[in-house]
Amino acid sequence: MTDAPEVALSMLTLVPGAMGGSETYARELTRQLATTEQVAATAYVPANAGGFSRGIPEVVVPQVRTGASTTERLRAVATATLRRPALPAGLRTSRIVHYPFTIPVPRPAASQAFVQTLLDVQHLDLPQLFGRAELAFRRRYYEGAAKRADAVITISEFARTRMIELLGIPAERIRVAHLGVDADDYTPYVGPRQEFVLYPARGWKHKNHARLVEAMREVRRERPELRLVLTGGGLDTLGELPEWVDVRGLVSGEELRELYRSASVLAFPSLYEGFGLPPLEAMASGCPVAATDAGSVPEVCGDAAVLFDAGDPSAIAAGILEALGRADELSARGLEQVRLFTWQRCLDAHLDVYRSVA
Numbered sequence: 486m487t488d489a490p491e492v493a494l495s496m497l498t499l500v501p502g503a504m505g506g507s508e509t510y511a512r513e514l515t516r517q518l519a520t521t522e523q524v525a526a527t528a529y530v531p532a533n534a535g536g537f538s539r540g541i542p543e544v545v546v547p548q549v550r551t552g553a554s555t556t557e558r559l560r561a562v563a564t565a566t567l568r569r570p571a572l573p574a575g576l577r578t579s580r581i582v583h584y585p586f587t588i589p590v591p592r593p594a595a596s597q598a599f600v601q602t603l604l605d606v607q608h609l610d611l612p613q614l615f616g617r618a619e620l621a622f623r624r625r626y627y628e629g630a631a632k633r634a635d636a637v638i639t640i641s642e643f644a645r646t647r648m649i650e651l652l653g654i655p656a657e658r659i660r661v662a663h664l665g666v667d668a669d670d671y672t673p674y675v676g677p678r679q680e681f682v683l684y685p686a687r688g689w690k691h692k693n694h695a696r697l698v699e700a701m702r703e704v705r706r707e708r709p710e711l712r713l714v715l716t717g718g719g720l721d722t723l724g725e726l727p728e729w730v731d732v733r734g735l736v737s738g739e740e741l742r743e744l745y746r747s748a749s750v751l752a753f754p755s756l757y758e759g760f761g762l763p764p765l766e767a768m769a770s771g772c773p774v775a776a777t778d779a780g781s782v783p784e785v786c787g788d789a790a791v792l793f794d795a796g797d798p799s800a801i802a803a804g805i806l807e808a809l810g811r812a813d814e815l816s817a818r819g820l821e822q823v824r825l826f827t828w829q830r831c832l833d834a835h836l837d838v839y840r841s842v843a
Contacts, residue, residue, distance in 0.1 A: 490843045492518075492526040493579035497546060497565050498588045499534045502735065503553040503718060505687050506762050507604055510640070510664055510831075511585040516540050517832035524839050527575055531561065544573050555618050558588075562626070565590040581839055588626045589634075598842035601634040603627060605644045605759030605780075607691065609651045614690045628652055635842045638662050638835065640760040641781035662834035663785075665827040666765045670738075673771035674746040675816050681712040681731070682805060683748035683772070685741060685763050688719035691756045693777075693795055698726060700754070700801035705729065707806060711749065716741060745770035750808045753777060754795040761785050765826055768819030775801075775808035789815060789822035 496511060518526040519540025528538040531549040548568045551561045565572065569591040576582065582593045583600040593599040608615050608623045615623070631637050631652055637659045639645050645659045682701065686692040694715070701713045715723075716733045726732065736744070745751065751767035753776035761782045764774045768789060776782050777795035786792065791811070793804030808815055 489522055489525045490581055490839065491575070491579040492524045492581045492583055492839060493576050494518075494526055494528045494538075494541075495576060495582055495584050495590065496528060496530050496534070496537070496586055497549045497590050498551055498558060498561055498586045499530055499537060500551045500553050500558075501534050501537060504586070505689075505717075506664070506760065507586060509762060510602075510604075512537060512539055513665070513667075513828050513831070514585060514835065515543075517828050518835075521832065521836065523836050524581075527579070529573060529576055544575065546572060548572065555616075555622055559622070562588060562590050566592070580843055583839075584630075587630070589630045598636075599634045600636045600638060600838060600842060601630050602638045603631050603644075603648065604640055605757070606647050606651055607757045607759070610647065611691060611757055634658070636660060636838045638838055640664050641784055643781040643784055644759045660834060660838050662831045662838075663826055664760050664762055664765075665829070665831045666762070666769050666823050667828060668769055668823065671742060671766065671769035672746065673769065673816075673820055675771045675813070678749045678772075678812070679747045680708075680710045681714045681748055682750050682752050683714050683716075683744050683767075684752050684754070685716040685744070686753075686755065687717040688722045692717075693754045693756050694720075694723050696795065696798045696801060697752060697754045698730065699798040700752075700805065701729075702727075703799060703802035704805050708809070713752075714744060714748070716744065741766075742770065745772050748772050749812070750775055750805055752801070752805055753782065754793075754801050755779065755782070756795055758782050764790060765823050768823040771816045771820065773808045773812045773815035774819060775804040785826070787818075787822050787825075789818035791815070 516539035526541045528543045531551045532547045535545040549565050581598045585602045712729045714731045716736045718735050745767050751772050751774045758780040774790035776790045778792040791804045791808045794800040
């Protein structure tokens with residue numbers, strides 16, 4: 486449609502392979518936007534992220550290059566700010582500018598509608614997990630931007646409630662767009678499963694790997710054949726691990742899907758989540774789930790998972806053992822639960838936001 490508003494997806498702080506679920510969200514958003522004529526979306530990515538977008542036009546911005554550290558992110562922000570006049574014109578002229586990775590660079594023009602995605606406010610709920618530099622960075626680029634934005638998109642009712650309470654943002658300015666799972670990418674398997682517990686998560690502090698390893702020691706007293714398989718980046722920070730822990734690191738999507746299909750249980754002991762995709766991906770594969778009762782996870786899992794207190798290794802162990810004992814029931818419930826979360830619904834929520842600000 487010729488009168489579709491132009492939307493610039495400014496993703497100049499994207500660090501490929503280092504941003505966990507937020508990367509999945511942004512990539513799927515570009516794919517979904519390619520299926521609609523209600524908006525005309527273009528993605529803008531840094532020099533080291535070419536080819537990230539799936540379906541919509543993508544513009545690589547050679548002046549900006551990113552990295553995973555706070556210093557490298559600040560350098561990218563400074564570069565995009567100082568060189569704003571030299572950046573692609575669409576970043577300055579599109580009717581709507583949306584920042585899927587939260588940080589508003591380059592800063593939107595006064596004439597542009599400003600949409601920010603803010604996945605969570607973990608730094609306010611668990612400040613002890615963040616250094617002073619990171620807290621200062623988030624106060625400015627997360628909180629400050631959220632208070633200025635015309636609309637904030639978040640990914641769970643839990644996250645929305647915390648933003649209203651902690652940031653004082655009016656409720657009507659925050660919209661929930663639950664993440665989704667493309668069921669066509671997963672093949673459910675409900676037969677005999679292999680003897681390992683799977684945890685796919687980056688080695689961030691809130692992912693709580695140490696307590697999971699301690700819990701698995703208890704599990705193995707009853708089920709000594711069970712191993713623990715860890716996937717994700719940054720796992721070298723976990724230190725020395727028992728011989729029954731298999732550290733796979735970053736794996737391909739195909740390998741991860743096969744692990745979901747064959748694992749005895751997905752364990753998800755995170756201390757904090759704005760959403761939490763792995764439990765849904767496991768459910769789509771027929772894998773039983775034992776997960777934390779913290780953050781958004783109960784909202785996402787419903788009654789299709791065993792929930793536990795992630796601060797207590799014994800509770801984690803009990804949850805894993807219960808999930809093993811209820812495997813057939815949980816597999817069936819999970820296949821039903823995952824149908825509630827689709828990328829089409831996520832897209833619809835974004836389109837509603839774009840229409841409201843345009």
